[in-house]
Structure formats: C-alpha cells, structure tokens
Amino acid sequence: MNTSLNWIKAYVPDLECSDQEFMDRMTMTGTKTESFKRLDKNLDKIVVGEVKKIDRHPDADKLIVCQVNIGDKDIQIVTGAPNVNEGDHVVVVLDGGKVAGGHDGGPLPEDGIEIKAGKLRGVESFGMMCSIEELGSSRDVFPDAPEDGLYILPKDTVPGTDAIEYLGLHDTVFEYEITSNRVDCYSVLGIAREAAASFNKDFHMPEVPVTGEDAAESASDRISVEIIDRDLCTRYIGRVVTDVQIKESPDWMKKRLRSAGIRPINNLVDITNYVMMEYGQPMHAFDLSTIAGNKIIVRRAKDGDVFTTLDGSERKLDSEVLMICDGEKEIGIGGIMGGENSMITEDVHEVLFEAATFNGPNIRKSAKRIGLRTDASGIFEKGLDANNAMDAINRACALVEELGCGKVLKGAVDVHEPLPEKKHIPFEYERINEFLGTDISRDDMLSYFKRLEIEYDEGKNELICPTFRQDLLGFADIAEEAARFYGYDKIPVTLPSSGAEGGGLPFKMMIESVARDVAEFAGFSQCMTYSMESPKVFDKLLLPEDAPERAAVKISNPLGEDFSVMRTIILNGLLTSLAVNYNRRNKDVRLYELGNIYIPKSLPLTDYPDERMQFALAFYGEGDFFSMKGVVEEFFAKAGLKKGTVYDPNSGKTFLHPGRQANIIYDGAVIGYIGELHPMVRRNYELGDRVYVAVIDMPEVVERATFDRKFKGIAKFPAVTRDLSMVVKKDILAGDIEAMIKQRGGKLLEKASLFDIYEGEQIKEGYKSMAYTLSFRDPEKTLSDEDINAVMKKILNGLDSMGIELRS
Amino acid sequence: MINEKLLEIREEARKRIEESLDLEKLNAARVDFLGKKGELTQVLKGMKDVAAEDRPKVGQMVNEAREEIEKALEEAKRRLESAAMEAAMAAETIDVTLPAKGRLSGHRHPNQIALEEMERIFTGLGYEVVEGPEVEKDYYNFEALNIPADHPAKDEQDTFYINGEMLLRTQTSGAQVHEMEKGRLPIRMISPGRVYRSDEVDATHSPCFHQVEGLLIDEKVTFSDLKGTLTQFAKELFGEDTKVKFRPHHFPFTEPSAEMDVSCFKCGGKGCRFCKGEGWIEILGCGMVHPHVLEMSGIDPLKYKGFAFGVGLERIALLKYEIDDMRLMYENDVRFLSQF
Structure with a gap:
C-alpha cells in the first residue's frame, strides 16, 4: 500500500510534519511505514517555459536553438529533442538547477544531475528542456508524454512558474506494510484516519452530496439484482449513470492517481480507480447496453466454463468461482476481473456501477486457481466491510457529477445479507492498565478511542466500534488500541513478579549436549542438513525395495522431488555434506549431526510419526573403523553407559561394507550401527576416499544414560598379570573370546587386553595369532599363585572348548 | 715435615681438580687423593711415626686438607654436571614455530x-x-x-x-x-x-x-x-x-x-x-x-x-x-x- 502525503493532507489539513517524522510516528502507532520517496528529489530550479522561436543549429543537423520565455525574460536553450514546436509550453531547468535522471529513464543517480550553462557545438545554452524521465517519472503515470522527447505542458500554464508544482511532484509517497487484520488501512482514508489519530489532528471525510435525487428514473427501473450464491456475495449494490461523456479527468485527480502509481486513463476509469484507492472498495463499471435482460445474477460458474476477461485472455472456471451474470451470460468474474463482453468502450452511453462485497477466502482461492490475481482481488480477499460499499458507490456517483461525466439515476439497487453491526465492548480501563502494566488515565484512553471513531456509551460503559474496524472484537483488542496511542515506547520495562523456579534443559538435551562435546573433542564438526529429501536417497543407499525405511512421510505439495519425503535414515545429509567437502578438496573431514528421523506408525499418516533423534558421525581421511569405534565408546562412557557394548557383525546394512559393519548392542538392545561405507554407495555420492560412519539412536541411549557416578575406591592390593598367546581360527571374533574370558574370569579378573594380533608368516593359513594380558586383582588381599591358577584353568578350558590352541 | 707434605698435596689436588674437564677425570682425582690408596690416606698411615703429643694436631691438619679437597671436588662436580646439562640442552634445541601436532577439535554449528x-x-x-x-x-x-x-x-x-x-x-x-x-x-x-x-x-x-x-x-x-x-x-x-x-x-x-x-x-x-x-x-x-x-x-x-x-x-x-x-x-x- 502506497499513499502520498498530499492526498492524506486532503483529509487531515492540519497535519504538519517532516517526511521522517511521519514515517516514524506512523510506524510507532502500528502503521508500519517501510520507506518514503520524495517525488521532487533532485528537482531544482525548474520552471514552465514557452518556446518563442526555433532556429537550426549552424553546425549540427540534429540540434535546434530555441528562445524560451521563462516569465521575466527569454533564454537560449539548445536541444536535440525532436518534438518541440514554436508556442509549446515546456519544463525548463535553469542554469545551476538539477534533474533527477537521464532521458533514457534508467536508474536515477543518488544525487541527480546538475545542469549548467555551456556551449553545445559552439552555441550557448542556458538551461535544458526536460523529458518526463528526466523529472524522475515515467510514461506509466504520464501517458501523454512522448516516447522520445520533451514533456509538453498545456497552454494554460504560466511561463516562469514552478513546473514541479504544476505537475504535482512536490509530494512524498510512503510505502506501508499493512497487517492482515487492518483491511480498513488498504485505503487512503484508512491511513489518513490513522495519521490523524497518530498526530492528534482532526480528520475530515470527503463531502459526498446525494446524487440522482432529481432524476426521473431510478436505478431499479433499469436493472434488477439477484444473488443466488449468498454464501459468496454478502452485498451487491448497483447504480446507473446515463449520458456518459468520456473525457480526461481533472488535474487534481490525475495527480493523486499518479502519486499512487496509477495511470490516468479517462474520467470513468479514473473514478473507479480513485474510489478504490480512497475507500478501499474496488468497483466495476459495465456498459449497461451489453447487459441482457436488464438484470444481474450473482452465481457460481460451472465446472469447465471458459470466460474471456477484459484483458482478452480466456480463463478456465470451476464451480467454486463466483460469476457476475446478466439474463443470458456471464459478464464478469466476481471480485477479480470484468468480462470483455461488457467492458466500457469510448462510445459508452450508460454505465452500471457495481460495488459489492464477497467472501474473502473464496476470492483468494479462486484467484489462485484461475491464476489471475488483480488489484481488486488482492483487496477483496481480505474480506471487506459491507457498509463501506454503499459509501464508496455514492462517492463514485458524486464524482461522476462533479467531473461532468454523466447523469446519475436515483437510488441504488442493493441486495445484501444482514449488514454488519457496530460491536459493543465493555470499557474496562483498570483491567487494561493492569494488563499493560501502565497507568493511563481513563480520560486519556477515551480520547485515543475518540480519535479512532470508537464511540463511548457512558450509561452502559461500553465502547462502540465502527464496522470498518473488523479487528476490534474484545478486551485485548481494545487494550492494544490504548497501548498503540499511549505509545509502546512509554510502557514501562519490568520483569515478571513471580520468582523464577526450576528451568533448565531436559535430560534428553543434556545427553545430546554430551554427544556434541564428545564428537567435537574427537574432531567432528556439527552439520545441519535438510530433514526432507528425495526418495532417490533410498536407491543411493542400496536399500531393497521392501526396506522399512522406504515407508516415509510424504509431503503432498513439495518444492520438488528433491524435498518430497521426510527422512527415515539420517545418513544422506551427512554423506552429501561430506561430498561437498570432498569435491572442494577439503582434507580429513569429520562431520556429525544430531537430527530427527521421522518414522510413521502407519501410512497414510493419521497420527504423529515417531520423531527419533539420531546422533550420526561420518568421516573420510585419517582414521579407520576403530577410530570411529573409539568415539562411540567415549560417548557411551560419558553418557554413563558402562555395562559394556557388544558389536555384532551380522547387521545387514546394505549401504555398508559387508565385512566392515556392526550393530552396536547395549543391554541387549540394538542402539546403533557402525561401519565403512559400501564402495558402491561411495560412488553414488562421488566420495573418493573410504568413509566411516556411526549412527546412534538417541532415544535408546537416553533411556539408559545416567549422570550418576559412584566412587569405588582405589585398589590397595597389587594386580597380578598373566599373558596368553594363542592361535585362533580367523573367523572367531575377538569379542567372543573376550566375553568367554570375562565370564570365566569372574570377580578376580580385572581386565583382559589384547596386545598383539598377527596373521601371516609363521601362522598357518586361516588362523591368526592373538595375545592377551589378563590382569587379576582381589580388593581384599594379595592374590596367591593358587588363586590365579584356579581361574586360569577355567579360562584355558574355555579356550580349549572354542578350539583355540595356546602358542608355546 | 708432614705439614709441608700436606700443603703439597693440597696444592696438587687443587691443580688436578682444576684440570679435570669431565666427571671421569674428576672421579680419578678423588680416588688419587681421597681413596684407600690415595695420598691423604698415605699421610694418615704415616701417623704412627708422629710423636704422640703431636698426633691430634696433625690429625686436625689432615682433616682440614680432606675437607678442602672434598669441597673443591663437590664444587667441580656441580660445575661439570651443570655444563653437561647445558650442552645436552643446547643440542636439543627445537624450532618452536613448527606446526602443532594432534587433531584439533571439531566445531559447533x-x-x-x-x-x-x-x-x-x-x-x-x-x-x-x-x-x-x-x-x-x-x-x-x-x-x-x-x-x-x-x-x-x-x-x-x-x-x-x-x-x-x-x-x-x-x-x-x-x-x-x-x-x-x-x-x-x-x-x-x-x-x-x-x-x-x-x-x-x-x-x-x-x-x-x-x-x-x-x-x-x-x-x-x-x-x-x-x-x-x-x-x-x-x-x-x-x-x-x-x-x-x-x-x-x-x-x-x-x-x-x-x-x-x-x-x-x-x-x-x-x-x-x-x-x-x-x-x-x-x-x-x-x-x-x-x-x-x-x-x-x-x-x-x-x-x-x-x-x-x-x-x-x-x-x-x-x-x-x-x-x-x-x-x-x-x-x-x-x-x-x-x-x-
């Protein structure tokens, strides 16, 4: 929404403020003003001139030498403009003056362009005659300007007077961000009302004389209106104008339209545009002679209907689109655009003005489906005040008479649902103060409301809100009005009185924090990746067709296939990020992510999916499977998972190297997996180095994690060690040997640690040599040889039963 | 007579200690002067020839000489050890501007x-x-x-x-x-x-x-x-x-x-x-x-x-x-x- 300051001042004549003051005050009372633009920026020493005489330039074919009267004298100006004739009135910038831009209409330089007297091909020139582009404007709003050449002023302009004043460019245009609750502010009157209230000045509505009272005919003699689909059209008003004379609008109207960025066209079109800007009520004008059967019918279209709008395009309709029809055919898409078959042409004689209000959401959805969002639909979709429609159409009719555009017939044809009534809200000024933390006096509050045209019924102690303020519904809304005009900046700054108790991170987040600390200590940096991805990811990860991971939550309106399913497996984002780094030649990259996967309980989704936090780590470069394993175990230790972790190589992950992967099992539950990335998957992600990953299912960890620690004392008696060197079949897992040793070692066994593993020469094919140091300790006494030998015997028997030989 | 001999020994010891440029030589000097067969021990062995009334005096003189030599040996030892440590450290000088070792930690997003x-x-x-x-x-x-x-x-x-x-x-x-x-x-x-x-x-x-x-x-x-x-x-x-x-x-x-x-x-x-x-x-x-x-x-x-x-x-x-x-x-x- 844009408005010019001059237009606002037409309703708030006492308003006096700088542009910056206006912007700041309006913003602080809730009409957020984004920016302003002075229309006369960099326009200096510019007057009306009259071209008295034109001579050819002696040395240049394309230049002419003009003698131009600027009021008190004539000056000589050399120009290359092709369209100037003796007697023309033109815009002249004098020596030492400034224009806003070049004649090509390109971007305006910040400081404008200075004009100085000088010689052009040897002939002196004391200024410049201007095109509309040099004045910082364009043919969009000055359609009478030539495509190339000077802007020619009418003959009634006075040489020597301020040309910028004449063009209406001593003005500032403000741009607002209007919030969706303030439909009334999508109008100059709405903004002016807010401005008046913000600066505490009087607000004057335009005077609208009654029209058509003396006409012999009434609108209802010429037209009838029937609304069939009343759910979509809450009011339809028609008024009729006869003896239409199409001509130019007066300057004052053209200036205001231009300041709003609207191109003046002719009086009839300009009036509808003007009223739409002024009242925020879009209107439409039909050529009455094209309307069959003297009637208007408002109804839904039929599926598959095709309709040509006044821009000449064919539009496909459906049964939710509201149409304006006559006795035979469709003549307009309600609230969006009129039809070509009923549009106003130069030789129109009689006009039907329409001011209607529609169901906002329906307009919004229809415009979206048809693919035609117009200025009108943009306003209608917000849901307009039906009472305002009558004021607007009456204003349009008054302008018709004022501009000599035609004769208005008596009355209006008005069909409507029950009209909105003023809302009554109790005036609870103490409660408002208590709510805001303020001490605003009752009188002050009432004075703010008065400025906003909110009446006060003293007897009932009620505030009565005008119907254009559809946003005022209850106590909190009234409190906001008081706060806005008291000033948000004046409201005190306090802290909640009740004491702070509790607060902090839930246990889950504390464990996540441990994960971050461990990962970062181990050199992993945190990544964040999208939680929606392409279903192709499942193929990239070599998941079989029936893999449960393929049952993902699907987005019905995704940005594209690449963002169409919610991830059920955490790795894709990490691997993609690793690939970005690999591609950019970053060495030894270690990344981790803590993010959710989304596991539907059933599809189609009817309830919340299981959002499971995953702690995923991945790296390439320095390190191997066992460095990753170290990080996992460090995390478990820090998270208080001390019962010992088991690694089961039968983990069946298609995306991992079949000989280098394991499920991570703790306390009998699979709580994650670890492994080297399958070479094919690596290829799919274009990763040239080996990649190791670990994924830990955080809910399983959180369930078992603890920050409880108990001191067990430091052993007082010495440990005794025994080394075991053995030859083991290759497929026997170290984990199984250790489990056996631990189980048979009982309480006395403190630790069994592998200190050597070897395959190759001296060891027979299919076997490996392993060596453990077992350490025994009794907290109560020094162990004797007999004690240890007893335990060792059990362990040796265990080895024997596993088919393991001791090395001599 | 003994007196002169002691003065002689003290002077010789001083010279030997001064000339001992490493700990090995210094140790040899200790053995030569204070060892079982060392010169000072020899003097003590000659005590039997000294008149009984002079013995305490001579004993004191021998002790004085021993203390002096021991002190000189100790000082020389400390000096030589210190010099050896300095030399070793000098040989171990590193370029402290060489890059740091070890993987650095990762970063939070x-x-x-x-x-x-x-x-x-x-x-x-x-x-x-x-x-x-x-x-x-x-x-x-x-x-x-x-x-x-x-x-x-x-x-x-x-x-x-x-x-x-x-x-x-x-x-x-x-x-x-x-x-x-x-x-x-x-x-x-x-x-x-x-x-x-x-x-x-x-x-x-x-x-x-x-x-x-x-x-x-x-x-x-x-x-x-x-x-x-x-x-x-x-x-x-x-x-x-x-x-x-x-x-x-x-x-x-x-x-x-x-x-x-x-x-x-x-x-x-x-x-x-x-x-x-x-x-x-x-x-x-x-x-x-x-x-x-x-x-x-x-x-x-x-x-x-x-x-x-x-x-x-x-x-x-x-x-x-x-x-x-x-x-x-x-x-x-x-x-x-x-x-x-």
Whole structure:
C-alpha cells in the first residue's frame, strides 16, 4: 500500500510534519511505514517555459536553438529533442538547477544531475528542456508524454512558474506494510484516519452530496439484482449513470492517481480507480447496453466454463468461482476481473456501477486457481466491510457529477445479507492498565478511542466500534488500541513478579549436549542438513525395495522431488555434506549431526510419526573403523553407559561394507550401527576416499544414560598379570573370546587386553595369532599363585572348548 | 715435615681438580687423593711415626686438607654436571614455530552456538526448554493459534502439507499449545526447533529453518513484563549497550502484538550498510497471548495472562556472526564450520 502525503493532507489539513517524522510516528502507532520517496528529489530550479522561436543549429543537423520565455525574460536553450514546436509550453531547468535522471529513464543517480550553462557545438545554452524521465517519472503515470522527447505542458500554464508544482511532484509517497487484520488501512482514508489519530489532528471525510435525487428514473427501473450464491456475495449494490461523456479527468485527480502509481486513463476509469484507492472498495463499471435482460445474477460458474476477461485472455472456471451474470451470460468474474463482453468502450452511453462485497477466502482461492490475481482481488480477499460499499458507490456517483461525466439515476439497487453491526465492548480501563502494566488515565484512553471513531456509551460503559474496524472484537483488542496511542515506547520495562523456579534443559538435551562435546573433542564438526529429501536417497543407499525405511512421510505439495519425503535414515545429509567437502578438496573431514528421523506408525499418516533423534558421525581421511569405534565408546562412557557394548557383525546394512559393519548392542538392545561405507554407495555420492560412519539412536541411549557416578575406591592390593598367546581360527571374533574370558574370569579378573594380533608368516593359513594380558586383582588381599591358577584353568578350558590352541 | 707434605698435596689436588674437564677425570682425582690408596690416606698411615703429643694436631691438619679437597671436588662436580646439562640442552634445541601436532577439535554449528546462548539466557530466568513435534496437526499449527481454516495467514506461511490433517509445522508456536494443554501452570518455557515453509533456497530463504518460541503464563503478567524480559534478553545476547524498540504489529495469536528491533550492533544505531541505514534491526515478534488462544487451550483468560515470543534462530546467527548467505548454514563446508 502506497499513499502520498498530499492526498492524506486532503483529509487531515492540519497535519504538519517532516517526511521522517511521519514515517516514524506512523510506524510507532502500528502503521508500519517501510520507506518514503520524495517525488521532487533532485528537482531544482525548474520552471514552465514557452518556446518563442526555433532556429537550426549552424553546425549540427540534429540540434535546434530555441528562445524560451521563462516569465521575466527569454533564454537560449539548445536541444536535440525532436518534438518541440514554436508556442509549446515546456519544463525548463535553469542554469545551476538539477534533474533527477537521464532521458533514457534508467536508474536515477543518488544525487541527480546538475545542469549548467555551456556551449553545445559552439552555441550557448542556458538551461535544458526536460523529458518526463528526466523529472524522475515515467510514461506509466504520464501517458501523454512522448516516447522520445520533451514533456509538453498545456497552454494554460504560466511561463516562469514552478513546473514541479504544476505537475504535482512536490509530494512524498510512503510505502506501508499493512497487517492482515487492518483491511480498513488498504485505503487512503484508512491511513489518513490513522495519521490523524497518530498526530492528534482532526480528520475530515470527503463531502459526498446525494446524487440522482432529481432524476426521473431510478436505478431499479433499469436493472434488477439477484444473488443466488449468498454464501459468496454478502452485498451487491448497483447504480446507473446515463449520458456518459468520456473525457480526461481533472488535474487534481490525475495527480493523486499518479502519486499512487496509477495511470490516468479517462474520467470513468479514473473514478473507479480513485474510489478504490480512497475507500478501499474496488468497483466495476459495465456498459449497461451489453447487459441482457436488464438484470444481474450473482452465481457460481460451472465446472469447465471458459470466460474471456477484459484483458482478452480466456480463463478456465470451476464451480467454486463466483460469476457476475446478466439474463443470458456471464459478464464478469466476481471480485477479480470484468468480462470483455461488457467492458466500457469510448462510445459508452450508460454505465452500471457495481460495488459489492464477497467472501474473502473464496476470492483468494479462486484467484489462485484461475491464476489471475488483480488489484481488486488482492483487496477483496481480505474480506471487506459491507457498509463501506454503499459509501464508496455514492462517492463514485458524486464524482461522476462533479467531473461532468454523466447523469446519475436515483437510488441504488442493493441486495445484501444482514449488514454488519457496530460491536459493543465493555470499557474496562483498570483491567487494561493492569494488563499493560501502565497507568493511563481513563480520560486519556477515551480520547485515543475518540480519535479512532470508537464511540463511548457512558450509561452502559461500553465502547462502540465502527464496522470498518473488523479487528476490534474484545478486551485485548481494545487494550492494544490504548497501548498503540499511549505509545509502546512509554510502557514501562519490568520483569515478571513471580520468582523464577526450576528451568533448565531436559535430560534428553543434556545427553545430546554430551554427544556434541564428545564428537567435537574427537574432531567432528556439527552439520545441519535438510530433514526432507528425495526418495532417490533410498536407491543411493542400496536399500531393497521392501526396506522399512522406504515407508516415509510424504509431503503432498513439495518444492520438488528433491524435498518430497521426510527422512527415515539420517545418513544422506551427512554423506552429501561430506561430498561437498570432498569435491572442494577439503582434507580429513569429520562431520556429525544430531537430527530427527521421522518414522510413521502407519501410512497414510493419521497420527504423529515417531520423531527419533539420531546422533550420526561420518568421516573420510585419517582414521579407520576403530577410530570411529573409539568415539562411540567415549560417548557411551560419558553418557554413563558402562555395562559394556557388544558389536555384532551380522547387521545387514546394505549401504555398508559387508565385512566392515556392526550393530552396536547395549543391554541387549540394538542402539546403533557402525561401519565403512559400501564402495558402491561411495560412488553414488562421488566420495573418493573410504568413509566411516556411526549412527546412534538417541532415544535408546537416553533411556539408559545416567549422570550418576559412584566412587569405588582405589585398589590397595597389587594386580597380578598373566599373558596368553594363542592361535585362533580367523573367523572367531575377538569379542567372543573376550566375553568367554570375562565370564570365566569372574570377580578376580580385572581386565583382559589384547596386545598383539598377527596373521601371516609363521601362522598357518586361516588362523591368526592373538595375545592377551589378563590382569587379576582381589580388593581384599594379595592374590596367591593358587588363586590365579584356579581361574586360569577355567579360562584355558574355555579356550580349549572354542578350539583355540595356546602358542608355546 | 708432614705439614709441608700436606700443603703439597693440597696444592696438587687443587691443580688436578682444576684440570679435570669431565666427571671421569674428576672421579680419578678423588680416588688419587681421597681413596684407600690415595695420598691423604698415605699421610694418615704415616701417623704412627708422629710423636704422640703431636698426633691430634696433625690429625686436625689432615682433616682440614680432606675437607678442602672434598669441597673443591663437590664444587667441580656441580660445575661439570651443570655444563653437561647445558650442552645436552643446547643440542636439543627445537624450532618452536613448527606446526602443532594432534587433531584439533571439531566445531559447533553457528545455529547451535546461538541457540545455546539463548538457552543459557532463558534457563537463567527460570524457563524450561521443551520440544514439540515437527510433523504437526493442522489444529496445533493454526486453529489453536487463532488462525482458522480460511485465515489469510495460512496462505502467507506457505505450508507443506502431508495430508488434510497433518503438515510440517510453519512455526514453533504450536509447542505453546501443547504446553498449555498439559494444564501445569504457571508456565515458563522456550521451545527451539525446526520449522518448514515452502520457500525456494536462496541467500535469505530455506525451506527448513529454526525458530525459538517463548511462553510465560502466570496470574499477574503484563505487557511491561514482556518488554522487560525481552529487553534483558537482547542486552545479554547483543551486549549491554544494546537499545531496543517495540513496534506495534499483528499476529493472530497475540494481542497486543509487537515486533522488537535492536539497535544495530555494528554501527550502534547511527545507520550503516549492515542495518540498511536504519540504525535498527528487527529480530523478533512477540505479544500478549490472545485470550481466545488461552481459552482454547483450557486456560481461564480472566485468571491467567501470558506473553509469547518467537525468534528466527538463523536470523540471530546470521546477524550475530555476520554470515551473508543462509545457504552456507546447510552446506556444511568445514571451512565455514571451523570459523565458529
């Protein structure tokens, strides 16, 4: 929404403020003003001139030498403009003056362009005659300007007077961000009302004389209106104008339209545009002679209907689109655009003005489906005040008479649902103060409301809100009005009185924090990746067709296939990020992510999916499977998972190297997996180095994690060690040997640690040599040889039963 | 006679010690003078020839000589050891400007750093951190927040839908409703998390980003409390000199509503390229919880009041760390991550 300051001042004549003051005050009372633009920026020493005489330039074919009267004298100006004739009135910038831009209409330089007297091909020139582009404007709003050449002023302009004043460019245009609750502010009157209230000045509505009272005919003699689909059209008003004379609008109207960025066209079109800007009520004008059967019918279209709008395009309709029809055919898409078959042409004689209000959401959805969002639909979709429609159409009719555009017939044809009534809200000024933390006096509050045209019924102690303020519904809304005009900046700054108790991170987040600390200590940096991805990811990860991971939550309106399913497996984002780094030649990259996967309980989704936090780590470069394993175990230790972790190589992950992967099992539950990335998957992600990953299912960890620690004392008696060197079949897992040793070692066994593993020469094919140091300790006494030998015997028997030989 | 001999020995010993340039030679000197067969021992052996009355005197003289030699040996030993250590260290000199060894730790994502800062501030004020679901029901994302089916805000937010009932939340505000429905009052909570909007990826947009929601509900809460809480937050986050400005705004679920600007932390409010000449930077939306929202969640608006606020986490991180392109946040190039 844009408005010019001059237009606002037409309703708030006492308003006096700088542009910056206006912007700041309006913003602080809730009409957020984004920016302003002075229309006369960099326009200096510019007057009306009259071209008295034109001579050819002696040395240049394309230049002419003009003698131009600027009021008190004539000056000589050399120009290359092709369209100037003796007697023309033109815009002249004098020596030492400034224009806003070049004649090509390109971007305006910040400081404008200075004009100085000088010689052009040897002939002196004391200024410049201007095109509309040099004045910082364009043919969009000055359609009478030539495509190339000077802007020619009418003959009634006075040489020597301020040309910028004449063009209406001593003005500032403000741009607002209007919030969706303030439909009334999508109008100059709405903004002016807010401005008046913000600066505490009087607000004057335009005077609208009654029209058509003396006409012999009434609108209802010429037209009838029937609304069939009343759910979509809450009011339809028609008024009729006869003896239409199409001509130019007066300057004052053209200036205001231009300041709003609207191109003046002719009086009839300009009036509808003007009223739409002024009242925020879009209107439409039909050529009455094209309307069959003297009637208007408002109804839904039929599926598959095709309709040509006044821009000449064919539009496909459906049964939710509201149409304006006559006795035979469709003549307009309600609230969006009129039809070509009923549009106003130069030789129109009689006009039907329409001011209607529609169901906002329906307009919004229809415009979206048809693919035609117009200025009108943009306003209608917000849901307009039906009472305002009558004021607007009456204003349009008054302008018709004022501009000599035609004769208005008596009355209006008005069909409507029950009209909105003023809302009554109790005036609870103490409660408002208590709510805001303020001490605003009752009188002050009432004075703010008065400025906003909110009446006060003293007897009932009620505030009565005008119907254009559809946003005022209850106590909190009234409190906001008081706060806005008291000033948000004046409201005190306090802290909640009740004491702070509790607060902090839930246990889950504390464990996540441990994960971050461990990962970062181990050199992993945190990544964040999208939680929606392409279903192709499942193929990239070599998941079989029936893999449960393929049952993902699907987005019905995704940005594209690449963002169409919610991830059920955490790795894709990490691997993609690793690939970005690999591609950019970053060495030894270690990344981790803590993010959710989304596991539907059933599809189609009817309830919340299981959002499971995953702690995923991945790296390439320095390190191997066992460095990753170290990080996992460090995390478990820090998270208080001390019962010992088991690694089961039968983990069946298609995306991992079949000989280098394991499920991570703790306390009998699979709580994650670890492994080297399958070479094919690596290829799919274009990763040239080996990649190791670990994924830990955080809910399983959180369930078992603890920050409880108990001191067990430091052993007082010495440990005794025994080394075991053995030859083991290759497929026997170290984990199984250790489990056996631990189980048979009982309480006395403190630790069994592998200190050597070897395959190759001296060891027979299919076997490996392993060596453990077992350490025994009794907290109560020094162990004797007999004690240890007893335990060792059990362990040796265990080895024997596993088919393991001791090395001599 | 003995006297002269002793003087001679002392002089010889002094010379030998002085000439001993390493510990081995020094040790040989000790043996030669003080050893069992050493010169001084020889003198003592000759004591039997000394008249009995002179013996104590001679003994004393021998002892004096021994002490002197021992002292000289000790000093020489200390000197030589010290010199040897110096020499060894000199040979071990390293170039201290050679690169450090060992893998350096990884880095937290800037979003995470900003989030932890906010969590620290609010948990210090007694707020609990809670999480809400990202795949959300329409009711919690819209209707319970005063955004009924046909509300234009539903369009404005460009929602990703799963189906008619389920969607990807467009705001963390739904977490407010879940918390209020638990019926445990008063409430002080912040709720960080991912939110989704149908925006194409560019320098300032991402279809997936993070918000932090805040909610306080109690019997006596005022708009001035909202101002005070968020003013303190801004000062802790951006520095004590930060100024704040609350501007009226509109959100369906709060009334009155406001947007909070902070004075530009780059130019201090004078206006610069960073704040687009404004001197102020908008950082969050907030307001008093709409009575209707309280009511829908089963809280009596006549008894309880509250305020709520929502902050875009990326916005804070981008501003605070002067990151000029949001895409960097989701690309995870280590050259980016390692700067935090």
